[in-house]
Structure formats: structure tokens, C-alpha cells
Amino acid sequence: MPPWNDDDAASTELVPGPLRPAAAAAESFALSVMAGPDEGRRFTVAPGLPARVLAGTSPACDIPLTDRLVSRRHAAFELAGARLRVTDLGSTNGTFVQGIRVGDAYLQGSELVRIGETVLRVEALGVTQAAELSRAVRFGKLVGASEEMRRLYPLCERLAASSVPVVIEGETGTGKEVLAEAIHEQGSRAAGPFVVFDCTAVPPTLVESALFGHERGAFTGANETRRGVFEEAHGGTLLLDEIGDLDLGLQAKLLRAIQRSEVQRVGSNKWIRVDIRVLAATRRDLEREIQAGRFRDDLFFRLAVARIELPPLRRRRGDVTVLAHHFWRQLADRGAPFPQGFAERLEDYDWPGNVRELYNAVARRVALGEAAPIETSRAGLASAGAP
Incomplete structure (x- = not known):
């Protein structure tokens, strides 16, 4: 088990009151087959569905197509805020948006996406209610x-x-x-x-x-x-x-x-x-x-x-401070105060090593005090000047 997690909680812990609104709003999109063997079919990409919706000829794809020029896993569609991202998955015949071959592209609605002989029209359905946020x-x-x-x-x-x-x-x-x-x-x-x-x-x-x-x-x-x-x-x-x-x-x-x-x-x-x-x-x-x-x-x-x-730590807004306090309680002497200004310094870093790197940064601070660098790459340096 990774060292940066404790052993005292085996179930979901609830906060005493709401942190943010109970649900978040997000855009939904429809993909309508305008041309190709599957003409007339319609698919939806909406909050609550898998993070990536796959299109291809494999029956296991979320958007299964019968077009012989479409690869088994041809392209992926995923919500990106108010836009829809399409990513080619290394297909044989490519993915085209408005006639231009793309590796990936962001769509807002009304675009035509062609994979093989299949043409998909992208339609923005507007803002819908996303899946409920846990407390x-x-x-x-x-x-x-x-x-x-x-x-x-x-x-x-x-x-x-x-x-x-x-x-x-x-x-x-x-x-x-x-x-x-x-x-x-x-x-x-x-x-x-x-x-x-x-x-x-x-x-x-x-x-x-x-x-x-x-x-x-x-x-x-x-x-x-x-x-x-x-x-x-x-x-x-x-x-x-x-x-x-x-x-x-x-x-x-x-x-x-x-x-x-x-x-x-x-x-x-x-x-x-x-x-x-x-x-x-x-x-x-x-x-x-x-x-x-x-x-x-x-x-x-x-x-x-x-x-x-699992999202990277840089996308988990506010969790750096939450985790830093959590690790401090694990590692520091009982009752030792959390260092003033430490959380702000941690929040300014993008954490390429994610939660594991954050744990190490807190552990260094407990061991070395203010001389401890935040970045793992500087952990072995003698300099006391942390970024």
C-alpha cells in the first residue's frame, strides 16, 4: 500500500454540510449519423456517461458502427466543459472535422465529423444537470x-x-x-x-x-x-x-x-x-x-x-491544501501546528508526481523544517532556498 494514505478509514466520510452546490451543470451533445451505413442513428454524449465515449466497429464501443472503413476503435469523444473533444485513436483512415484531418479537436456544435464513410453531425443540446456531487x-x-x-x-x-x-x-x-x-x-x-x-x-x-x-x-x-x-x-x-x-x-x-x-x-x-x-x-x-x-x-x-x-492533482482544485493538512496530521508530532504560508507555497506548484510527490514534500517539511524544498527534483540539494 502506498505510504501516503492512512489506515484509519475504511468507508466514505461525509462533511457536515454542503461544500459546493450539490450538482454541476455541463454541456451535452448529440451525434447524428448523416451519411454512411448507419445513417439515421443518433448517439448522446452527456454528463454521467463514461469519461470517454468510443466510436468504432467493435461491438464493445459506445458508438458501434458497421462502416468497413472505420477502425475497431476509431475515435473518442469526451466532454470538455462547454465543448466536445474528439480524438483520433490512431485509426487507419483518419478523423476529419469540416474536411480537415485532425488528431484531436474541440467542437462547439454544428460541425461535421467524418470517420470512414460515416458522417456525424455534432449538435449542442445545451446545459444539462451533471451527476450529483457527493458530500x-x-x-x-x-x-x-x-x-x-x-x-x-x-x-x-x-x-x-x-x-x-x-x-x-x-x-x-x-x-x-x-x-x-x-x-x-x-x-x-x-x-x-x-x-x-x-x-x-x-x-x-x-x-x-x-x-x-x-x-x-x-x-x-x-x-x-x-x-x-x-x-x-x-x-x-x-x-x-x-x-x-x-x-x-x-x-x-x-x-x-x-x-x-x-x-x-x-x-x-x-x-x-x-x-x-x-x-x-x-x-x-x-x-x-x-x-x-x-x-x-x-x-x-x-x-x-x-x-x-483518477484526475491528476493539478486538476483537483483545493485538494493540495486538504491533502497537505491530512499528511501533516499523519507525520508531524501530535499537536504540531501546520506551518503558516506552507499551503500557499504548495498551491503554487503543479505537482507532476501528483499525490505521492505532495506526500514527500510534507514529509520533508516535517523532517527538515523551513529548509525543505518543495520540488522532489531539489530534495537532495544543499540549498535551503525552496521555490
Whole structure:
């Protein structure tokens, strides 16, 4: 478990009164098929839907099309305030807005978007009421009172109550493992184990054994039979951290294990049944990884039954101060006052390392006092002049 979260809260904590209005307003858009094999169909992009609405010929896309010139995952549409952002996902035949090929573009309504032979007319539907904002300031050990986080908490609660696989996306240091553990702790498998497998931490030659286990003598150095993380997580939850870094060849074996709920240890011909919930986390854009041939689309669709995108700290307005006080209470001597002016200095920094970097900055301040630099890149410098 990351060191920058405490162990004293296993459920959502509510604030005593409203922080901001209970709901936020946002624009909605309609995409009408004006030409192509699916002419006449209409799709909506609105608050409360997935963060990214995918268009393509894959039946798993939110906008499934039958146009043979459209790629399986051709383009993504997502709300961006009062505009709609369209992003080409490395398609074969490109995405065009008003006749111009684009990598991504922001739309306001009335534009024509062409993918393959399909022409979509963008229509702004006006301001609608977004999903309700939670009054919680944390979900399990994941702390945050910003609108970005409070919009996530209701979704997290619903997913914790379910058993479907979830892909948690976000930059390094945003708290993906912390969120995964909170989902486990608030779900029906809370009494079972929570096992984390970091796909980047094991040498490629040992990943299969680490996942599925091995028999004694299966390979050089296999001096005893060992269970893999699938067996260790039986009755609980397995988090596949940084799933986007898993070797393509092993992805097929992983898919088989998830689909069949059984594993085969290296060196054995017997199948072992496992009862687990699988969560996955990644800092990568898996849709682009699929287009680049580095990630299997069938594994993606098996894992991404639901998706949660954790925002970077720079987008979580007000959470730097909230988290700094939270970490100070964890790290400083009981009763030690929070330093005057410290929060303002923290708010002026953009935190490329996200919550993990903020935790380190607070820990340095506790240890070194006013001489502590804020930026991680300067942590080893002798200079006392923090930015």
C-alpha cells in the first residue's frame, strides 16, 4: 500500500454540510449519423456517461458502427466543459472535422465529423444537470474534497458494491492502488485477501510463474512448489497494477485465466479453480496501446467492464491544501501546528508526481523544517532556498 494514505478509514466520510452546490451543470451533445451505413442513428454524449465515449466497429464501443472503413476503435469523444473533444485513436483512415484531418479537436456544435464513410453531425443540446456531487471528502483511504473527486465517489461506491472488473486509469502517483483497495474493502469480498501484482516489478521470464504459480522443478531454481497471485487472491481481489506494461505474449494467458476462472501452474497440466475479482490499473492510454499493437483488444474489453479515471492533482482544485493538512496530521508530532504560508507555497506548484510527490514534500517539511524544498527534483540539494 502506498505510504501516503492512512489506515484509519475504511468507508466514505461525509462533511457536515454542503461544500459546493450539490450538482454541476455541463454541456451535452448529440451525434447524428448523416451519411454512411448507419445513417439515421443518433448517439448522446452527456454528463454521467463514461469519461470517454468510443466510436468504432467493435461491438464493445459506445458508438458501434458497421462502416468497413472505420477502425475497431476509431475515435473518442469526451466532454470538455462547454465543448466536445474528439480524438483520433490512431485509426487507419483518419478523423476529419469540416474536411480537415485532425488528431484531436474541440467542437462547439454544428460541425461535421467524418470517420470512414460515416458522417456525424455534432449538435449542442445545451446545459444539462451533471451527476450529483457527493458530500464526501474521502472514499476509504482516498482523500479529496474537490469537485473532481466528489464526482467520482458515487461511481466508486456503486462499483464497490458490484463484482465486475474495473480498469483504473491515471498518471503515476494519483492513487490508483489506494482506490483499488478502497473498492475491495467496501465490497462483498472485504473479508478476503487484497493482492497487488505490479506488472513492472517482476522480470519478464518470471511473470508467468508469479501470476499462476509453479511446480517444483518446473525450471532452474524452482526448488519448491509455489502458488501464484491468482491463487493467493482466492476469495478476494487481485489488482493487476500497470497492466499496460504486461508482455503481449502473457496477455493471452492472462485473458484465458480471467475468462475461465482457473489457472495452470508452470510445470503442471492441472487446472486450479480460483474465485477472485480482478481490478487493473494503468498510467498508459490502453486504447492507443491497442492501436500500436502492444495490448490485446480482447483483454481490454474483458477488463474494462467499468472504468475510473483518477484526475491528476493539478486538476483537483483545493485538494493540495486538504491533502497537505491530512499528511501533516499523519507525520508531524501530535499537536504540531501546520506551518503558516506552507499551503500557499504548495498551491503554487503543479505537482507532476501528483499525490505521492505532495506526500514527500510534507514529509520533508516535517523532517527538515523551513529548509525543505518543495520540488522532489531539489530534495537532495544543499540549498535551503525552496521555490
